Amino acid sequence: MRGLVYVAIALGLTIVFGMLRLVNFAHGAxxxxxxxxxxxxxxxxxxxxxxxxxxLAVALFAVVLDRTLLRFFYDxxxxxxxLVTFGIAIVVEESLRLIFGGTTRSYPxxxxxxxxxxxxxxxxxAYRLCFAVGIVVIVLAVWVFLQRTNFGLIVRASIRDRTMVxxxxxxVDLASTTIFALGAGLAGLAGAAASPIYSVxxxxxxxxxxxxxxxxxxxxxGSFWGAVLGGLLVGELQSVTTLVFPAASDVVIYxxxxxxxxxxxxxxxxxxxxxxx
Amino acid sequence: MTxxxxxxxxxxxxxxxxxxxxxxxxxxxxxxxxxxxxxxxIGSVGFNLLLGYAGLLSYGQAMFYGVGAxxxxxxxxxxxxxxxxxxxALALGVAFVTLxxxxxxxxxxxxxxxxxxxxxxxxxxMFFFIVFKWRDLTQGDDGLQGITxxxxxxxxxxxxxxxxxxxxxxxxxxxxSDLHYWYAFAALVTLAVLAFMRALVRSxxxxxxGAIRDNEERSALIGFDPRRYKVAAxxxxxxxxxxxxxxxxxxxxxIAPDALTVETSGNFVIYTVIGGVKTLFGPLVGTGLIMYLQxxxxxxxxxxxxxxxxxxxxxxxxxxxxxxxxxxxxxxAELAKAVSAKAGP
Amino acid sequence: xxxxxxxxxxxxxxxxxxxxxxxIDFTVREGELRAVIGPNGAGKTTFFNxxxxxxxxxxxxxxxxxxxxxPLGGPRRVALGIAKAFQTANLYxxxxxxxxxxxxxxxxxxxxxAFEPFRPSRRLDEVDRIAHEALELVDMTALAGARxxxxxxxxxxxxxxxxxxxxxxxxxxxxxxxxxxxxxxxxKTDALIRGLAKRMTILLxxxxxxxxxxxxxxxTVLHQGKILAEGTPAEIRANQRxxxxxxxxxxxxxx
Numbered sequence: 001m002r003g004l005v006y007v008a009i010a011l012g013l014t015i016v017f018g019m020l021r022l023v024n025f026a027h028g029a030x031x032x033x034x035x036x037x038x039x040x041x042x043x044x045x046x047x048x049x050x051x052x053x054x055x056l057a058v059a060l061f062a063v064v065l066d067r068t069l070l071r072f073f074y075d076x077x078x079x080x081x082x083l084v085t086f087g088i089a090i091v092v093e094e095s096l097r098l099i100f101g102g103t104t105r106s107y108p109x110x111x112x113x114x115x116x117x118x119x120x121x122x123x124x125x126a127y128r129l130c131f132a133v134g135i136v137v138i139v140l141a142v143w144v145f146l147q148r149t150n151f152g153l154i155v156r157a158s159i160r161d162r163t164m165v166x167x168x169x170x171x172v173d174l175a176s177t178t179i180f181a182l183g184a185g186l187a188g189l190a191g192a193a194a195s196p197i198y199s200v201x202x203x204x205x206x207x208x209x210x211x212x213x214x215x216x217x218x219x220x221x222g223s224f225w226g227a228v229l230g231g232l233l234v235g236e237l238q239s240v241t242t243l244v245f246p247a248a249s250d251v252v253i254y255x256x257x258x259x260x261x262x263x264x265x266x267x268x269x270x271x272x273x274x275x276x277x
Numbered sequence: 278m279t280x281x282x283x284x285x286x287x288x289x290x291x292x293x294x295x296x297x298x299x300x301x302x303x304x305x306x307x308x309x310x311x312x313x314x315x316x317x318x319i320g321s322v323g324f325n326l327l328l329g330y331a332g333l334l335s336y337g338q339a340m341f342y343g344v345g346a347x348x349x350x351x352x353x354x355x356x357x358x359x360x361x362x363x364x365x366a367l368a369l370g371v372a373f374v375t376l377x378x379x380x381x382x383x384x385x386x387x388x389x390x391x392x393x394x395x396x397x398x399x400x401x402x403m404f405f406f407i408v409f410k411w412r413d414l415t416q417g418d419d420g421l422q423g424i425t426x427x428x429x430x431x432x433x434x435x436x437x438x439x440x441x442x443x444x445x446x447x448x449x450x451x452x453x454s455d456l457h458y459w460y461a462f463a464a465l466v467t468l469a470v471l472a473f474m475r476a477l478v479r480s481x482x483x484x485x486x487g488a489i490r491d492n493e494e495r496s497a498l499i500g501f502d503p504r505r506y507k508v509a510a511x512x513x514x515x516x517x518x519x520x521x522x523x524x525x526x527x528x529x530x531x532i533a534p535d536a537l538t539v540e541t542s543g544n545f546v547i548y549t550v551i552g553g554v555k556t557l558f559g560p561l562v563g564t565g566l567i568m569y570l571q572x573x574x575x576x577x578x579x580x581x582x583x584x585x586x587x588x589x590x591x592x593x594x595x596x597x598x599x600x601x602x603x604x605x606x607x608x609x610a611e612l613a614k615a616v617s618a619k620a621g622p
Numbered sequence: 623x624x625x626x627x628x629x630x631x632x633x634x635x636x637x638x639x640x641x642x643x644x645x646i647d648f649t650v651r652e653g654e655l656r657a658v659i660g661p662n663g664a665g666k667t668t669f670f671n672x673x674x675x676x677x678x679x680x681x682x683x684x685x686x687x688x689x690x691x692x693p694l695g696g697p698r699r700v701a702l703g704i705a706k707a708f709q710t711a712n713l714y715x716x717x718x719x720x721x722x723x724x725x726x727x728x729x730x731x732x733x734x735x736a737f738e739p740f741r742p743s744r745r746l747d748e749v750d751r752i753a754h755e756a757l758e759l760v761d762m763t764a765l766a767g768a769r770x771x772x773x774x775x776x777x778x779x780x781x782x783x784x785x786x787x788x789x790x791x792x793x794x795x796x797x798x799x800x801x802x803x804x805x806x807x808x809x810k811t812d813a814l815i816r817g818l819a820k821r822m823t824i825l826l827x828x829x830x831x832x833x834x835x836x837x838x839x840x841x842t843v844l845h846q847g848k849i850l851a852e853g854t855p856a857e858i859r860a861n862q863r864x865x866x867x868x869x870x871x872x873x874x875x876x877x
Contacts, residue, residue, distance in 0.1 A: 023391045069594065078390040079334045083550060084593045086543065090586030098580055210402065210539060217395055251406040258399040262384060265392050473739075481728065481738040481746075488714060488725050495712045498674065499789050500700035500729030509737060 003235020004135045005198075008190035009208055010215040010227040011139065012183035015146075018222030019156075019179045022070065023078050025085040028209025029092035030187035034058045035200045036100055038192025039107055047107075050192050058188025059181040066180045074176070089205060097202040107196040131193055138189070139228060142182070146224070151175070214257040220270025229268060290471055294464040297565075302451035305573040308460060314565045315463040316524045317544075319470050321552070321560035323517025324545040329554035330478060331510040332490035335385075336394045337401030338518045338545045341378060343537035344404060345370040345519030346526030347415060354424045355414070361427040363527070370523030371516055378515025379508070386507040398539065405537040420533030421526075429462070438462055438528075459528055466524065467561070470517060475557055477513075486510055518545070547585065551592050553599025562601055624652040627687060627793055627823050628673070628704075634681035634847075635668055642668040643847045646682065650793075655819040657826045657834045660844035661868055666827045667709060669844065670795050673825075674706040675699040687792075697734040703792030707785075707799060709827075711778035715771030719762060719781050720753060722770050726788035727752035756788035760814055776807040783814070793823040800830055812837060835859065843867070 013027045034054040042050030065088065073081050146152035154175050191204070198204075211234065219230025234253055242249040260267060298311035320342050327333045349370035353361035356369075385396050408415050415421065428437040438459040445453035477483050489496045489503045497503055526532045535541065544567075552563020567585055574581035592599060626649055633646040643665045650656045658666050671677035673684060675696035683692045686702055694702075713722050727749045732738070757763045760780045765773065770781060779799060786794055799815065800808045812833055818824060819837075828834050834841065835855045843850040843858060845867045851858060858864055 078394070079328075079332075080593070080597070082334060082336075082391065082394060083546070084590060086546070087586055087590035087593055090543075091583060091590060094580070094583035094586055098583060206539065210398065213395055214399070217392075221391070247410050251403055251410075254399045254402040254406070258384075258396060258403070261388060261392055261396045261399065265388060477739045479742050481732065481736065481741050483739075484742075485725070485728065485732075485736075488717075491714050491716065492712065495714065495785075496725075496729075497696045498676070498700060498706060498712075499726040499785060500697050500734055502695075502697045502734035505735040509735075 002238060003232040004132055005190060005194045005208075005231075006212060006215045006235055007139065007228050007231030008135055008194070009187050009212040010219065010231045011142065011224070012186035012190075013212055014216045014219065014222055014227040015142075015186075015224065016180055016183040017216070018224070020074055020176055022074055022180070023081045023085065024183070025082050025209065026065075026089040026092065027085075027183070027187055027212060028205035028207075029089040030058050030062065030184040030205075031191040031208050032093060032096055032200075032202070032205035033061060034188025034191030035195045035204055036096055036105075036191075037188070038195060039100075039105055039200055042107065042192075047196070051189065054192035055185040055189035058191075059185035062181045062184030063177055066177050070180070071173075071176065089209070093202055093205050096205075100202070102202055104199050104201040106199050127196055131197070134193060138186070142186070143224065151178070211253060214253045216267075217257050218260050218267055220267025223267065223269040226267055226269035233268075286475060287468075287472075290468055294468060298456055298460060299447060299450035301569065302455075303449045304569075306569060307451070308455040308457060310568065310572050312457070312460045312463050312528065313525075314561075314568050315460070315467045316521055316528060317548075317568065318521075318561040318564040319467060319524070320518040320521030321545055321548045321564045322470055322474055322557075323514040323521065325549045325554060325556075325560045326474065326477075326510055326517070327514045328546075328549060329556070329559075330483065330490065331486050331507060333507065333510070334394045334546070335397040335511070335514070336539070336542050336546070337397035337399075338514070339537045339539070339541035340401040340404040341374045341515045341518040342522035342525070342541060342545075343408065343532070343534070344377060345374045345522030346532040346536055347408065347421070348373045349523035350421045350424045350426075350526045350530075350532055351414070353427060354421065361425070363427050363429040366426075366527060367520075367523050370526070371520050374519025374522070375512060375516040378512045378519070382508040382511035382515070386504050386511065398542070401537065401539070401542055405534060408537055409534045415534070418534065420531060422531045424530045426527050426530050463524065463528075466520070470520075471557060471561075478557070482506075482509070547589050549599075551589060551599055553601035556599065556601040559599050559601040563599065566600075624654075625687075626650070627652045628825075629685040630673075630682060631685070632682035633669075633672060633679055633684060635665075635672055635677055636680045641847050643672060644681070645848055648842065648849065650823060650825065652792075652823055653819075655815070655824045655826065655837060655839045657828060657838040657841045658844060659828065659831075659834060659841060660850070663846075664844040665847040666844055667797060668847075670706060670797050670825070670827060673699075674704060674795060676706075697729075700729065700789055700791075701734060703790070704795070705786040705789045705791035705793070706795040707779070707783045707797060709797040709801065711775075711782040713770040713778060713781060713785065715769070717770055718767050719770050719773070719784075720757065720766040722781060722785050723753035723756045723788040724749055726785045727756070727790075730789045752788055752790065756784040759787055759818065760784040761810070776803045776811075779803070780811065780814070783818075787818070791822060793825065794818065795825045795827075797827045798829065799826070800828065800833065808833065 009027065009031055012030070013024060016022050016024050016027075034057075037057045038050035038054035040050075041053045069084070069088075073084055146156060215230040215234045216227055217230075218234060219226030219228070234256070237252055237256060238249055241252045245252075294315075297314075298306070298308050301307075301311060320338065324335065324338050327335050349366040352366040352369045353363075357365065381397075381400050385393055385400070388396055409417055411417070428435045430436075436458060438457065440458050441454045442456050442458070443454060447453065485496070485501055486506050489501060489506050493503050522536065525536075548563040548567050549560045550563070551567060552561065553559025567588075570581055570585055574584065596602065628648075628650050630646050630648040633643060633648070634641060635643040646669065648669075658669065660666055668677060672679050675694060675698070679692060683690055685691065686699070686704060689702075691699060691702065714725070717725075728746070730752065731746065731748050754763070754766075757766055760783055762777065762780055762784060765777065765781075770778070773781065783794075783796065783799065796815070800811050803811065808830065815824065815826070815837060826834070826838070838855055840852065840854055841858045842852045843861075843864050850867055851861050851864050853861070
């Protein structure tokens with residue numbers, strides 16, 4: 001279950017890195033914005049509305065951020081990118097804290113979905129089931145978008161050769177901004193959708209940020225299916241460790257990340273670029 | 278390095294260290310804050326060696342800071358409870374962290390860019406959770422509280438660092454008794470660290486380190502071994518950060534696991550970047566400024582950390598060299614002129 | 623005949639299924655000026671990368687002065703005396719020309735790693751001497767104080783050669799030293815290389831055939847990653863297979 005949330009967040013993170021070569025430490029902040037915006041909208045207009053408004057709001061915010069600030073950082077070294085997105089993350093999280101207060105807020109699960117569904121072998125909460133299905137649908141939808149549409153083609157070609165795509169008339173800037181918004185929107189959607197399960201507090205952003213990087217590293221920075229595989233693996237790893245060796249359940253994902261970085265830095269499904277000396 | 282240059286450095290630094298706690302008094306500062314700024318600042322100076330001079334963004338310095346504090350406090354409370362010794366606590370804290378930095382350094386320098394940063398983050402998280410969960414040793418979430426820190430032995434004297442200076446009213450600049458001996462000790466250590474860093478950066482070692490930072494490929498192909506230099510830098514930075522942590526632990530007589538969090542690692546980044554990477558005093562200035570904001574502003578408004586974040590972003594975007602960094606460019610031009618003068622007809 | 627200074631046996635470099643270099647048995651003697659030529663994509667730069675340690679061989683061995691150096695990394699090879707000047711000049715752009723050379727000289731005098739935290743290298747006269755010598759050899763002393771990044775393309779390449787020389791090499795690998803240079807610069811660089819050839823062994827990748835034919839003691843021709851032919855300039859010029867490898871049989875002027 002947790003794995004699926006990781007998949008949702010990691011997907012946005014890895015797409016942005018893969019397509020834009022941007023390391024985004026503010027990704028967790030997008031999740032947090034989505035969670036809070038979703039919360040406010042859901043309280044007044046219901047969860048469904050929240051699930052629609054939240055990702056759009058986050059995507060809009062991301063577009064503004066990209067156009068005003070981040071696009072100047074695409075070509076800069078990763079250090080500068082990490083620093084500026086880290087700074088943005090702090091600003092966002094603190095703003096959320098000031099606006100919404102520092103306490104944990106809980107999310108209304110719609111009455112229709114508060115029941116449990118009999119899956120034959122177990123009773124499973126209906127909402128979580130919907131969430132799982134939703135994630136799968138989203139993953140596939142994004143995949144189709146990138147692989148099968150013209151626009152997705154431009155986006156994928158832009159990573160290979162930005163200049164060439166520009167010369168051929170493709171709008172690279174639009175592609176970049178769209179990708180960034182897409183990644184942010186995914187995180188926002190995850191925030192709005194997962195919060196009935198996990199509740200929301202100002203630290204949410206950072207507490208999901210670091211594990212999402214773990215997922216992305218294990219799956220392979222920049223790899224679409226790597227994020228999916230990584231998310232599921234990390235989720236499973238945590239669950240299993242909690243049962244078998246509970247003291248290590250937090251540490252184990254970092255040990256896994258360290259091992260991957262040392263043995264196969266490109267991750268399970270990533271391309272093997274030259275990242276070691 | 279001229280005699281005048283040396284005098285100027287020591288003179289200004291000593292003067293600055295002496296005046297610092299009094300100058301911040303009128304704006305809400307106090308002796309304890311000044312001491313904390315120096316102690317944490319030492320860690321920032323260490324971090325700067327990695328980021329500014331070696332070009333390595335380590336997101337895990339908190340592990341050295343926190344472990345240094347824990348080892349120092351455990352030395353007097355657990356390891357040697359019958360013969361608690363101030364210097365031993367400090368020494369063991371630094372020694373353990375140095376060893377840690379060596380082992381971890383050997384592993385992390387194989388990676389570059391984001392992968393390097395993420396690996397340092399992974400190790401830091403590992404240590405955080407180890408400290409958090411190892412209740413037997415570290416008291417877990419509660420941390421170590423109220424440890425009896427022995428007086429500092431210095432030859433025939435035994436100095437209790439918590440002793441305040443004698444009272445002396447300095448008007449708007451506070452009272453001398455607001456300062457404790459701890460400040461004097463921290464100031465001396467800070468001076469030593471700055472002097473060391475200054476020498477290091479101007480030395481052969483520092484020159485090569487800078488060359489590796491500016492063009493690693495070229496450096497390897499003229500015969501330098503980048504990996505060993507990076508490990509050395511990592512170890513020195515780790516040791517300094519560990520010293521900072523050990524001092525903090527002994528000063529606070531307590532430590533909690535949040536000294537090892539991502540936030541703490543992030544703080545070193547923030548302080549150093551704002552103050553100025555690649556400058557000697559930048560990290561201290563940044564630490565001072567932000568810790569001042571944290572302390573003084575937090576009483577007045579809830580938005581202090583937001584302000585901190587905004588300053589941070591503003592500095593990165595508009596002032597990448599940090600507050601003290603603007604002077605640096607002109608210094609480089611001077612250097613170029615000086616060198617060409619030497620190579621003349 | 624002088625001693626063999628550099629030798630490769632069965633040297634190969636493959637990227638997956640693609641073999642950039644294969645079965646290279648290569649020998650060069652001390653003091654030789656050997657040109658390595660071939661059409662684009664023949665694997666010349668890969669060969670130099672293998673020799674200098676930038677790339678790791680996937681097959682075969684390299685011997686320098688009789689010693690097997692295949693597992694050694696770049697810095698170690700420089701210490702042994704193998705220096706390379708880059709195809710696109712790779713300098714420290716923010717440093718002066720002199721400082722670029724001084725760093726190379728420093729590496730030569732201190733070794734690959736020296737923990738000298740208190741000694742400033744400005745005190746080392748040896749380093750200055752070597753750096754100035756290298757600059758004089760390439761006739762760039764006048765520009766010693768200039769910022770390396772500000773130089774013209776041709777000047778940068780000359781500085782790059784000076785930096786390589788400042789490591790006091792026994793064998794110098796020059797990767798397209800005159801590429802992109804004006805006629806006058808080519809002439810000067812040609813004279814420079816001839817001068818250097820008296821002091822050290824030189825391996826040269828170039829496309830400028832006139833220069834190659836005039837300057838080389840011998841030539842190795844690479845084609846599709848393997849050695850196609852070896853011999854004196856006259857022998858290579860007359861070689862049918864070499865002419866075929868270069869489209870249309872051009873062996874004069876630029877390819």
